Amino acid sequence: MTPYALFIVDDEETIRRTLTIALEGRYRLADFPDAESAVAAARVDPPDLVLLDLGLPGMSGIEAIPVFRAVAPEILIVVITAYEDVKSVVSAMKGGAYDYVVKPLDIDTLEVSIGNACESIRLKKEVQALQERYLRENLPCFIGESDKIRDVMEFVGLLARSPDTPVLILGETGTGKELIASAIHYRSPNFRGPLISVNCAAIPRELIESELFGYEKGAFSGASAAGKKGMVEQAEGGTLFLDEIGDLSPEAQAKLLRFLEEGEYYRVGGTRKLTVRARIVSATNKNLEERIGKGLFRQDLYYRLAVARVELPSLTERRDDIVPIALHFLLEFNRKFGRSFSGIAADAREALMRYRWKGNVRELRNFVERGVLVGKGPELTREDLGLGEEIAPIDRSPGTGEVLHPLLPPEGIDLNEAHESVDRHFFGEALRLTGGNETRAAQLLRINYHTFRYRRKKLGL
Template identity: 35%
Template sequence: MRILIVDDNPTSLQSLSVVLTDLGHQPTTFSDPIAALAHAKENYYPLIITDIKMPALDGLSLLAKLKACDMCRQSDVIIITGHGDMDTAITALRNGAYDYLNKPINARELAAAVERSSEHQTLLFENNDLKQNMEQRVAEAKESLQDDLEKMRSQLRKVSGIGQIISGSPRMQTIIRDATIFHHSPDVPVLIEGETGTGKEVIARLVHHGDTHCDTPFVALNCSAIAESLFESELFGYEAGAYTGSRAGGSAGKLELAGNGTLFLDEIAEMPLHLQPKLLRVLEDRTFYRVGGLQKKEFTARIVGAGNKNLEQMVEDGLFRRDLYHRLTVGHLRLPPLRERQEDLIEMAKLFLKKQAKRKGKQFSSIAPETLTLLCGYSWPGNVRELENTIERAVLIHDDSILKPDHIEFINASRSTSATPTTPSQAPSVTIEASTITLPEHPFKLEELTQSIIQEALAKFNGNKTKAAAYLGISRYALYRKLS
């Protein structure tokens, strides 16, 4: 071990050097403490042995200057004191000395002190090495985690559909721009309207995530899937004992679970009419109460509603609150159907083909021009969802490198290829009498027949939905559901 010895007594200095050399160490001696300090600042010594009483700079002062030096901060310093001078030794230990030796110095005590210092320096070296390795590993792990996080975020965007938004049409470009703007105003509610399958939830997630990624919760509630009797507790949560069968500790509702994120109310037109004022109160005051609760809770999330019904018409017919509708439409997005987005259809078809081919291990890589013509000629009443399902079915059944017309011939076999959706007047002719129903010879779609009957009833009463519903023996609410 390299050892620096500082002592103004030449005899003592020589004796210490000989003993330490015999013990296998490498001593360097200085009789001038100032020169020794300058040397120590440039050269690291694991152990420094210094006398206390020296001219120009005593041992305690030298100790203080050594500990203030970056090069010497981790060096062990052993102080040599006069016999019985315990006060000086205690002061030295308090000021950072590793050990002390009394004069006259005993060779065995010196050897033992140096051995302890050697072990201490070994531990310091190992600790520093471990710390450096740990810091490096932590840095590498942090970088790796960040990479993984970015991959997960990218994957999440793909899974949620955000990464598949095709925006070639000007209308979709405007919608994406507005959705990104709405993302930066979480206190502004957003209403997304559009036909079934147009991608309303994908746009809702775009409002939530913005143009990067958001780590806050995205909580979805399908309003049409909740029984009316359970809707309030599902949305607002409930306290213990709020109703028969409730959990002993109560339960948080979707408003609480959304936290600082987004509450997505899908099929918002199905929200019970008597609960709509409560949702409006949440939007206005940003507070709510659990069912059976007395403690006011803060609401900090964004609300995004979506639906495929004409909410404006429902407002006129008294089936949806006007004030809630106007509050929701502060941020309003109306998604065009796929038949009005011819610019996007081809790109979507290519994207879905690539996705399904990879997922199912098929060779499909392109779409024949005739197939594109066929795809563009179909009305796609199921919109984007129907297009993706069509491509998936073709890839599942066939295995080729090019998607050909015969791979999707089933859309001609069972559906119209008109550029406009099938209207009720195009449905098969069915005669309905008091006790006899005459069905056509060829297969038909019951849903189209139902729509035809409803349209005939509406025409019979000049569009009056209340009279048409009464004529059909259903509620006006049920009539709206069948019209969706």
């Protein structure tokens, strides 16, 4: 096992030399007389542990703690302080220090503190390795090379860092909302807990409350004699995924809101208050803001669920991903059905690109499954896929987003400059028409909100 890297930061040379002699051979050591040089070294190669004197010249130890943590949050810091400096110790611990030792230094006491810190580091690395294995073995594959889906997945990676921030996933049917919920779960600190999925549209209204929150024995006619845990309780320590949240009844919405606000709930027929720690991820293909306006969805619940929003682009919005996704499904169904298709024929690729995927990725998957089942090979043809000659070209008629293109001048043009000019014009127009509302502007341009933000920043608007 590679020794842990340890920085010694103290302005007293005798202390640095003494600690180096006491610790060498067991750790990869580096010593520094001030915080500035230690931070600079950490930016290049972050250590596992820092022994940090609080009384440093220039940047103090207290000031250095958040700087080290900004460089690498996983760095553990043991502070060294004067015995009577209780106030500084409290400030250091509040700032994120792992432990403290007092001067004059007792090497045995220091080694206990370092040993405890190293054990904590070992456990964290073990959990990280376990999480990476979970990702490899359990994370569903989300295929896509387009800028739009890359932006979404980058955003999902940021959201997943929190163990409890509620996330609302918006997208058409078949865009992969379930995969995004799984990605959030398996990339989060809750990855070892359960991922419990609830289809709110599939559960009868009269049963949704008991399914979510469970019930006590004898709570109603037909109830189990032993009672039942609800989905919320089953999600303890993990993630509760509420699919089709827009179909939740007003009564269930009120119960869910109470749980989100207070972290507490009651089983049906119960009097004992229960608590659970779980992240709520919800998804819908409906326009919740429109349903709020019609009185069909609670505005206060919406704000609780949509602390962070992920908007999934339709397959039509990311046509560059259609063929890669189809090839992925081709390999999947080759294995499933024992077939040996070598690829997708050129005419079939063209048909896939021209087809209107109202069912999005789910519909594409169904087409490829059918093709692998009935096709003769060696390549998947448009006939195998069931995409006949009747496929209409993508609609470019007036009123559906037609753009009138100028003729190419004999001297040619700078295409990149032309692209930027067009983008700048339409982004500016969309912002003008919506009064600067980025969500509505993105909808006008038929692009994902996160893509809109990224491209607007790139254009400097």
